[in-house]
Amino acid sequence: MSVAEAPSPPAPPSLGKLFWVFLVMGATSLGGGVVAYLRTGLVVRQRWLDDLSFVELLSISQTLPGLNATNMSILVGDRLRGGMGALVATLGMCLPGASLMIAAGFLYGAGGDGPWSKAFLHGIAAGAVGLVVVVLVQLGAKTLKTAADYVFVAATAVAVAFFKVPVPYALIVAGIIAIWWHRPRDKDVP
Amino acid sequence: MKQLWDLAGVFAYLSLLTVGGGMAAFPEMKELTVDTYHWLTFPELLHFYSLGQLAPGPNMMMVASIGAVVGHIPGALVALVAFFLPTGLLTFFVGRLWSHLATWRWRPAIQSGLGSVAVGLVLAGAIIMGRGAITEIFFGVIALVVFLLLWRTKINPAYPIVASGLIGMALHYFNIA
Numbered sequence: 593m594s595v596a597e598a599p600s601p602p603a604p605p606s607l608g609k610l611f612w613v614f615l616v617m618g619a620t621s622l623g624g625g626v627v628a629y630l631r632t633g634l635v636v637r638q639r640w641l642d643d644l645s646f647v648e649l650l651s652i653s654q655t656l657p658g659l660n661a662t663n664m665s666i667l668v669g670d671r672l673r674g675g676m677g678a679l680v681a682t683l684g685m686c687l688p689g690a691s692l693m694i695a696a697g698f699l700y701g702a703g704g705d706g707p708w709s710k711a712f713l714h715g716i717a718a719g720a721v722g723l724v725v726v727v728l729v730q731l732g733a734k735t736l737k738t739a740a741d742y743v744f745v746a747a748t749a750v751a752v753a754f755f756k757v758p759v760p761y762a763l764i765v766a767g768i769i770a771i772w773w774h775r776p777r778d779k780d781v782p
Numbered sequence: 783m784k785q786l787w788d789l790a791g792v793f794a795y796l797s798l799l800t801v802g803g804g805m806a807a808f809p810e811m812k813e814l815t816v817d818t819y820h821w822l823t824f825p826e827l828l829h830f831y832s833l834g835q836l837a838p839g840p841n842m843m844m845v846a847s848i849g850a851v852v853g854h855i856p857g858a859l860v861a862l863v864a865f866f867l868p869t870g871l872l873t874f875f876v877g878r879l880w881s882h883l884a885t886w887r888w889r890p891a892i893q894s895g896l897g898s899v900a901v902g903l904v905l906a907g908a909i910i911m912g913r914g915a916i917t918e919i920f921f922g923v924i925a926l927v928v929f930l931l932l933w934r935t936k937i938n939p940a941y942p943i944v945a946s947g948l949i950g951m952a953l954h955y956f957n958i959a
């Protein structure tokens with residue numbers, strides 16, 4: 593670890609700068625797809641991470657519960673500036689959207705639920721179903737490898753959506769069976 | 783005061799179900815916020831969820847709207863903290879341990895196993911959401927067109943979703959739906 597070694601990673605940003613960059617991403621990442629905005633902001637523009645670390649942190653974010661956007665803020669913030677970094681990055685990421693949705697909650701209560709806004713919201717709800725199905729197809733294409741995986745998907749979805757099985761039970765039972773199905777076999781060990 | 787505790791409990795619990803994305807928590811969110819606590823109606827939940835897809839940042843900021851409906855600003859803050867803190871702490875600590883877990887033999891099994899269950903939960907969420915949102919054939923057409931656009935092109939999802947809202951208003955104007 594000599595100082596003269598080039599190219600050295602850039603010095604970690606200040607907490608203020610970290611907050612500002614995440615605030616801008618939190619305010620501009622319209623229309624979902626926060627991951628693309630994160631990569632542009634962190635890897636391309638600020639060069640705080642290389643693509644390899646970005647993908648590594650993303651795979652942690654996707655494996656753990658929680659939203660990708662906030663999990664990424666926590667992991668990137670922690671890597672750059674420790675615990676405080678994780679906190680300010682997450683606050684910056686959440687502040688704009690949270691303020692807007694709090695305002696939406698108040699407007700809805702204060703007569704914003706007239707027939708016209710209801711018609712508009714019913715329309716976007718239908719559009720959002722299309723969006724959810726796209727996310728589903730993309731997630732499935734990345735995750736599902738074998739026929740058994742599709743069986744786990746169908747069994748979980750039918751149990752929850754049609755038989756009203758509470759999600760934690762479905763998650764635990766189907767999770768254990770699916771993990772056991774994919775269990776490490778001795779022949780995999782080199 | 784009791785309502786704030788209820789909000790904290792419900793959203794902390796929902797937080798832990800968000801494997802594979804916020805949609806995975808949708809079935810339980812409907813069950814608790816609509817059927818158990820009656821904080822809002824199912825159409826209202828759908829409206830907030832869909833509006834939340836238009837807001838910037840993480841796509842589940844609609845939990846703040848539910849919090850605001852139930853308990854104004856304190857309610858919104860309690861819902862947000864409860865929804866993001868449990869998984870946030872988990873991510874923080876597991877993130878630091880990750881390099882040790884990278885070579886663990888069970889890690890790929892857990893990743894693929896939970897991955898398929900997560901897709902199943904998102905599918906369940908989509909089915910429950912579709913039941914509420916697609917009440918007329920026209921809304922099914924809107925969903926299908928948005929799906930095809932987003933699947934086949936690189937268009938920003940905000941545009942077709944806003945367009946869906948405008949079409950919803952047009953359907954209302956012509957008394958079609």
